[in-house]
Amino acid sequence: MTGQSLNEMLSDFAAGLDYATLPEEVRTHARFLILDAMGCGIVGSATDEAAKLHRAVLAMSGGSGNARLWGTDLKAPLPLAVMANSVAVHTREIDDFSLAYHAGSVVVPAAVGVAEVVGASGEELIAAVAAGYEVSFRIAMGGAAPGQPGFLSFKKKGWHSTSLFGPFGAAVAAAKLLGLDAAGLRNAIGIAASSAGGTWAFIDEGNTNKRVHPGLASRCGVAAAFLAREGITGPSRVLEADWGGFYGTFLQGEAWYPEHVIRGLGSEWEILHAGFKPYASCRRIHSSLDALFEAARKHGLAYDDVKAITINGHHLHKRQLSKFPVSTVLEAQFSLPYTLSAALKAGSGGLDLYRPEAMANPEVALLARNVSIEIDPDLPETGEPRLDFALADGRVVSERVEVPKGHPKNPLTPAELMTKLRTNAALYLPPERVAALSAALAGLDQVPDVSALTGLMVSPAVRAGAQANA
Template sequence: MTASSGSPGPTLSESFARWIAALSFDRLPDEVVRMARRCLLDTLGCALQGSTTPEAQLLRKVRDDLGGAGPCTVWGTPGGVAPQAAALLNGTHAHLRELDDIGGGGHAGACQVPAAVGAGELSGADGRAVLLGLVAGHEVSARLTDAASYDTMTLRGWHTTGVYGALGAAAAAARVMGLDAATTAHALGLAGSYVGGTWAFMADGAMSKRVHPGKSAETGLTAAVLARRGVTGPAQVLDAAWGGLFATYVPGEADGLAPLKDLGEGFRIMNKGIKPYPVCWGINSAADSMLTLRAEHGLAPADIRRVRVILSEMSRRMIGATGVETVLDAQMSVAYALAWIIVRAKLTLDEFTPEALRDPTARALMARIELVVDPAAHGERQTVEVETTDGRLLSSRVEIPRGHWEAPLSDAEVRDKFLALARPALGPSTEAAADLVARIETPGALPELIALLRG
């Protein structure tokens, strides 16, 4: 019986599992396969860049603590490690610089690509299976937001990447391994039993946010492995009236029937955004607005008297940081991002170095940026108003930021982003890795790619 509907029939996770198990690569439209490849390429690039950061040095020690040699790969490093360690580190690396994709219920790529590739290494599956797994995972994690939206979960304090991300990762891993519907349902039940991830990191800039997609990848892959070996998970993990995810996390606010509406009509992976800037996606609307105003009016730091950012309460909680002490603080601060756009007319990794955090010009500009909550506003779009020293009042609002699926980066831009991010880790093999992803569904491409990722 479904707790959400009160009528006999499959539960929500069982319905998802039947769809996942029946999904066939040969029936995927070309544009869906293309999007799955884009997701794979972008996530690999973000993770490879992450593997070269100071934080990755800490994680390398964690890898050693979590076990010795194993069948799976931490991208950008030699040798093999235990599957859980690979998923944890790859997902965390992908999120270390806030450049990983959006859509699919959060940072879906950073959760699902490590789980899917790890499942492929464990089971000997090919690149077609990995792409199919990404399509399956995005369908699950994205549709969960139909029951309880990103806004609803965020205002409750839940980071959807740490909640929905693990279920999407389990779906991806289960499909890569070729699990049947009943076993896939157990994998979803197990994953849903262990999800979590809160916004408490906003109080002090803690690294826990970086680890959320890694934990989701680890949880999802582990759940699929457990289910494959006969461990069972709760069928009503999502829709049970007592103990179900929605009743527990967002009591009284979820529509438990919504995720299955029109399942099988279209593919949610098509609603996938690829980031152009290394900041929380919630900043991208304001960033594009400030880039436009600066370019159109030739603004320089000396021209700025005051900036007002009009935003929702949810956005204020997410991107309203003003006490910027760490890179994470900066990447969650719309004031910091706008200050650097005024200074340099760009927003890249160069603006998030230890030296940039201490820059006196940017710091002075941050003090002139005011955040104003509009009680009627919802979501992650902002209006940016600039008052100049010569009395001009300028305003801009971008509803569809660059990188959104309705304003997507071109395939060439996604490739260029990968090359720039991956080159520090892969060196002369970077172009070859991108070429392999472009034909990942062909025989032998996945193991060849994994060999390059090990250096």
């Protein structure tokens, strides 16, 4: 440790980053994170939650502004447009994940929005996104006990990590695109800390404010960067201050680890720990879906062959993912009983599981009522559960997947990520637009002006939903 504050060290590091200085693997990963988030944003912009955000933004702005509402040819003031676009990325639960938070739904819309307004290039966008991910992931790691993910200590206190760490990532990405130096970045980070927050209270009722958490974080991060540009200052010791510091305040007296924030800074890249979702549900459900599909493959199981499923997990599986029956899409996406039953019936874990007709299927409810979660005292909080399948012929077969698909150690391939983008985009864009957008995002480092990308995302169906009742 030096005499510098954590904020100063992170700001000095971020100020020195540009496309040319990034390792090739970081550039590539950042490009795919942008590609994935924008694909999620297209399909999410047609949801009911996104339409409500669009209408709220248009009502607040009077229908004019300088940044596009994704999926439409409408514009709104930058912070409001960023808020709505962030919600669009997150609302289908298919955006990226990490040991910190869902950064793609926060950092990418903030960066794309600012890049659109200032006329930044694809290379500049990639560098800004890489900086935003890296700094915010490292801030999260300050709460990580050895061997634990950064978000876990905060989550146990009730904080939702996406809206807790997101303002830092959005602020850094926006500040980079605005050309702020190290002092400006330090102020942007200090200001962003004033907006960190958001709790897990939504889980009890499946409230849709959960969908808005990344939007609030993204909006506040962009505002922090613009405020810093105009000379508003933020505390350099905002992370470690004895009174009111980020860690002391949000961890409420629990231990935190300043060395984890700066360890390997510039040589070890936390952004590479971001993964991509193959399924449209809470990430903690994914290993169970992989285990379900593997058991079905190995044993030739059909829906009628399975009479009950026991999930041998830990207390967070039971606390967060055990609800059934479900009445909202959010509840369903956070329900192991519903998702496993629906996935076995459908043979997939995609968006179709969460359509109204699927959620109302009485056959799905039959098995879902016989899915139970038991606590395995030997399973660590970072461990993946074992699934026991009780079959109609009296057998019990078991399956566990330690590293679910989409994790950096079991990644989606570039081809799979391109397929995900095209599949999502094709739901609302014509084929020629899908092809043009896919090509532009695949070659993002060659794009001279990012504003051209959002123009390729316009969908008549999404625009109609945005304007309805506005």
